Amino acid sequence: MARLSFAEALVEGMRHELRTDDRVFLMGQDIGKMGGVMGGSRGLIEEFGPRRIRETPISESAMVGAAIGSAMVGKRPIVEISFGEFLPTCMSQIVLQAANLHYMTAGAIDVSIVVRTRIGDGPYRGHPQCYESWFAHVPGLKVVMPSTPTDARNLMIAAIRDPNPVIFFEHMWLYHGVREEVDNSPTAASLGKAAIRRAGRHVTVVSTGWMVHKALEAAETLAVEGIDVEVVDLVSLAPLDIDTIASSVRRTSRIVVAHEAWKVGGIGAEITAAITEACFFDLEAPPVRVGAPHHPLPMAKPLRDAFVPDVNDLLRAIRQAMAT
Amino acid sequence: MSRPNGPGTGEGADLDPSVRIGLLKAMMLSRTLESACCELNPRWFPAEGEEGVIAGAFFGLRDDDTMAPHYRGPFLAYALRGADLSRLVGQALGKANGYARGRALGFTGPAAMGIVPWVAGDLGTTIGVATGCALGFSYEGSDRVTVCSFGDGTTNRGDFHEALNLASVWKLPIVYVCQHNQYSISLHASEVLPIEQISVRASGYGMPGLTVDGNDVFAVHSAVRDAVARARSGEGPTLIEARTYRLGGHWASDPGGYRLPEVQDAWRDKDPIPRAVSELVTSGDLTQHDVDSMWDEVRQAVDAAVTVAKACPDARLEDIGANEVFADVSEGMSALRGERGEPWLA
Ligand SMILES: Cc1ncc(C[n+]2csc(CCOP(=O)(O)OP(=O)(O)O)c2C)c(N)n1
Ligand SMILES: [Mg+2]
Numbered sequence: 001m002a003r004l005s006f007a008e009a010l011v012e013g014m015r016h017e018l019r020t021d022d023r024v025f026l027m028g029q030d031i032g033k034m035g036g037v038m039g040g041s042r043g044l045i046e047e048f049g050p051r052r053i054r055e056t057p058i059s060e061s062a063m064v065g066a067a068i069g070s071a072m073v074g075k076r077p078i079v080e081i082s083f084g085e086f087l088p089t090c091m092s093q094i095v096l097q098a099a100n101l102h103y104m105t106a107g108a109i110d111v112s113i114v115v116r117t118r119i120g121d122g123p124y125r126g127h128p129q130c131y132e133s134w135f136a137h138v139p140g141l142k143v144v145m146p147s148t149p150t151d152a153r154n155l156m157i158a159a160i161r162d163p164n165p166v167i168f169f170e171h172m173w174l175y176h177g178v179r180e181e182v183d184n185s186p187t188a189a190s191l192g193k194a195a196i197r198r199a200g201r202h203v204t205v206v207s208t209g210w211m212v213h214k215a216l217e218a219a220e221t222l223a224v225e226g227i228d229v230e231v232v233d234l235v236s237l238a239p240l241d242i243d244t245i246a247s248s249v250r251r252t253s254r255i256v257v258a259h260e261a262w263k264v265g266g267i268g269a270e271i272t273a274a275i276t277e278a279c280f281f282d283l284e285a286p287p288v289r290v291g292a293p294h295h296p297l298p299m300a301k302p303l304r305d306a307f308v309p310d311v312n313d314l315l316r317a318i319r320q321a322m323a324t
Numbered sequence: 325m326s327r328p329n330g331p332g333t334g335e336g337a338d339l340d341p342s343v344r345i346g347l348l349k350a351m352m353l354s355r356t357l358e359s360a361c362c363e364l365n366p367r368w369f370p371a372e373g374e375e376g377v378i379a380g381a382f383f384g385l386r387d388d389d390t391m392a393p394h395y396r397g398p399f400l401a402y403a404l405r406g407a408d409l410s411r412l413v414g415q416a417l418g419k420a421n422g423y424a425r426g427r428a429l430g431f432t433g434p435a436a437m438g439i440v441p442w443v444a445g446d447l448g449t450t451i452g453v454a455t456g457c458a459l460g461f462s463y464e465g466s467d468r469v470t471v472c473s474f475g476d477g478t479t480n481r482g483d484f485h486e487a488l489n490l491a492s493v494w495k496l497p498i499v500y501v502c503q504h505n506q507y508s509i510s511l512h513a514s515e516v517l518p519i520e521q522i523s524v525r526a527s528g529y530g531m532p533g534l535t536v537d538g539n540d541v542f543a544v545h546s547a548v549r550d551a552v553a554r555a556r557s558g559e560g561p562t563l564i565e566a567r568t569y570r571l572g573g574h575w576a577s578d579p580g581g582y583r584l585p586e587v588q589d590a591w592r593d594k595d596p597i598p599r600a601v602s603e604l605v606t607s608g609d610l611t612q613h614d615v616d617s618m619w620d621e622v623r624q625a626v627d628a629a630v631t632v633a634k635a636c637p638d639a640r641l642e643d644i645g646a647n648e649v650f651a652d653v654s655e656g657m658s659a660l661r662g663e664r665g666e667p668w669l670a
Binding site: 055057062088294 | 367418419422424426427428429430444445446447448449477478480481482483508509510511515516517582638639640641643644645646648649
């Protein structure tokens with residue numbers, strides 16, 4: 001057992017695969033001697049050298065294209081886009097190439113790549129855009145967002161081994177803010193499974209990334225008032241584990257979905273629609289969504305704090321779900 | 325024109341003394357203003373040492389031209405267009421008095437200033453927008469021009485290549501200035517650029533490309549002036565690579581341990597400001613006393629701006645403007661919203 005931060009656990013996951021599989025390599029900006037943005041690849045250059053840990057020019061589209069091509073010839077690249085805000089610069093490669101190649105070639109080609117990127121409001125306060133739902137919309141991409149160090153490591157391993165393109169979202173607030181004991185047996189988590197982080201009887205709260213921790217905090221507050229909240233960590237946005245959510249909702253008969261991305265068109269919209277289809281007659285109250293308001297993310301701290309959904313927004317939403 | 329970082333290239337010797345003095349003062353303002361922002365905001369981007377490129381590129385443009393400054397050292401362009409210095413400092417601090425009212429921490433001013441702002445962090449896309457301003461000028465058949473600067477690392481973005489090709493095909497009135505400070509965060513140019521001189525890329529787009537000593541503000545400015553004249557007369561774009569060095573960290577609190585101290589020291593000795601001072605004092609255009617009073621004037625202006633900005637409240641919640649995402653259809657379109665103010669160094 002070792003007590004690891006989220007960032008250290010991510011590095012552990014990559015290190016494990018780099019050690020055991022020479023096909024695995026990492027490319028990105030400032031991932032070498034600087035140790036990665038926010039320490040996201042610390043120690044890897046020292047152990048694996050510049051053949052495996054490859055510094056790139058600021059050429060995101062070429063980086064993702066090159067990852068796809070090297071996967072086509074049997075490699076297992078991890079390509080790092082420093083921040084989620086830069087994903088639009090390589091969108092064609094991800095959405096049209098990586099997502100389509102396997103299907104369009106009738107299975108002749110596997111695109112075993114991981115695109116890792118940092119998102120979310122955090123101590124860094126830079127480039128925090130949360131575009132994850134765009135990728136969940138596109139068939140052929142797997143989309144994961146861990147919320148704990150153990151998941152960070154084991155999902156990274158799973159993402160690297162998966163024969164499909166996996167878009168891996170790392171929330172910046174978790175990076176150095178969350179630590180836990182992580183066991184000594186790195187294993188591939190199974191992609192596409194949600195996790196129940198707290199069992200409860202009255203209401204299901206589904207959330208992602210840093211928002212999971214806010215949901216757990218809200219659950220403790222409400223427990224005092226006698227409201228027993230079940231917290232589901234989505235973990236995977238694609239495939240979406242509707243079964244786990246639906247069976248929770250069948251028990252609680254209420255659902256709140258919360259994420260940091262814009263509420264309009266966010267993954268919460270898909271979840272509430274799918275749950276409404278699956279559990280319409282089990283629901284005691286309309287689903288409630290929590291997400292960012294529909295304007296661009298402002299930069300100054302007070303404006304940003306008002307923009308990013310917080311524990312109070314969650315408390316309000318859960319109480320609303322409990323009111324009917 | 326290809327004499328990077330010689331000790332005084334002699335280029336720009338034909339510049340009028342008033343222009344040479346203006347360039348010096350522009351560098352002083354850029355240094356003082358950006359350093360103040362770095363002191364107040366550890367996430368600001370130090371431009372120390374790169375002022376020769378910044379001032380050389382944007383000084384002396386016409387009022388109706390457009391500027392698209394690199395994100396490192398953007399405020400001189402705004403000051404040249406009459407921005408209130410305290411509002412610029414406020415902007416860097418996310419204060420309510422900033423031009424963007426806290427929405428963008430970076431660099432935006434009224435449209436009337438004619439400056440391509442930074443409203444997101446994705447490098448390279450502003451080059452396309454700047455090229456579009458030049459398209460507008462070409463389209464209207466005017467002789468207005470755009471000057472656009474960006475980092476060496478940014479020239480590896482596809483957007484750079486697409487924009488330069490387009491500008492050349494359409495002979496757009498734009499001057500591209502690469503503020504080549506040799507680094508992209510921790511990566512030295514030699515790790516990410518297979519060529520010594522970025523200016524050679526110009527030949528691939530069929531436009532002139534030249535390399536100048538970025539720490540010689542007179543050399544930079546005379547190259548830009550010639551390229552601007554070329555653009556104005558309809559002959560199309562030019563790529564100017566101005567070679568300098570990032571004396572500070574990537575951001576103000578970046579210790580920058582990935583660099584060699586002896587190289588840094590050598591570049592400190594080539595600081596563009598003392599270089600210009602010594603040329604102007606030697607030529608007799610300025611006395612040391614003149615130089616001191618120029619510093620005094622600039623420092624006083626910046627100190628006053630900092631005092632005002634610091635006293636200003638943080639960005640206000642009502643400025644979040646949730647209902648201002650779209651322009652009001654009933655107001656029609658305005659390309660020149662906002663006031664402009666008295667230009668600094670007018
Ligand atoms: C598309 C994109 N990729 C990566 C980044 C992260 N980033 C911010 S500044 C920077 C270095 C830019 O180098 P350069 O263009 O030389 O400008 P300099 O910082 O040296 O002034 C990088 C990689 C970004 N902002 N945008
Ligand atoms: Mg640079």
